[in-house]
Amino acid sequence: LAKTTQPISMDSYEGQEVNITCSHNNIATNDYITWYQQFPSQGPRFIIQGYKTKVTNEVASLFIPADRKSSTLSLPRVSLSDTAVYYCLVETPLVFGKGTRLSVIA
């Protein structure tokens, strides 16, 4: 049984804010929520990690409600170079699901 569920794909225009939501209904008390980004022909790259509430870094923001059963990765003002697959993970060690394929259109 998959521990995370996220949309298979999303499309967005350049300059828009993109929000990708991930469901993790069975998250354990000590699980952190981590997001990775993968470009074609490259390995995944860490974006952001959080436990609860809101986390922000230079790349993205991560919103986690109080019940922690879901999380939302927010990418502000996306560009063409943000086209990639985005993975939401809650397990240790890292177990990747299918991810969300984000396509940014000019």
Place this chain on the structure above:
Amino acid sequence: DAGVIQSPRHEVTEMGQEVTLRCKPISGHNSLFWYRQTMMRGLELLIYFNNNVPIDDSGMPEDRFSAKMPNASFSTLKIQPSEPRDSAVYFCASSLTENTEAFFGQGTRLTVV
């Protein structure tokens, strides 16, 4: 640090041959992971090590696959004998601990013909 280094970047081999993939983790990292990625199955965790000791190899597909980590700076993933269905991109990753940020190598694209 140059990051996680994998070799070779590309490997083409004939069915039945032995294949060895190599990985040099980031210095000071205590956890090392081997993944396989295909279009059909996505990114699969094959095995991971903590402090050079294999912790979980339940993702290793079958006995043809084996992995070693003789020291903190080197790991190998061996397939013997190789089969066409082993064709995939194999990634190695390392992290300070098993639940901290993982850094991935560029991967080895394996083609078995």
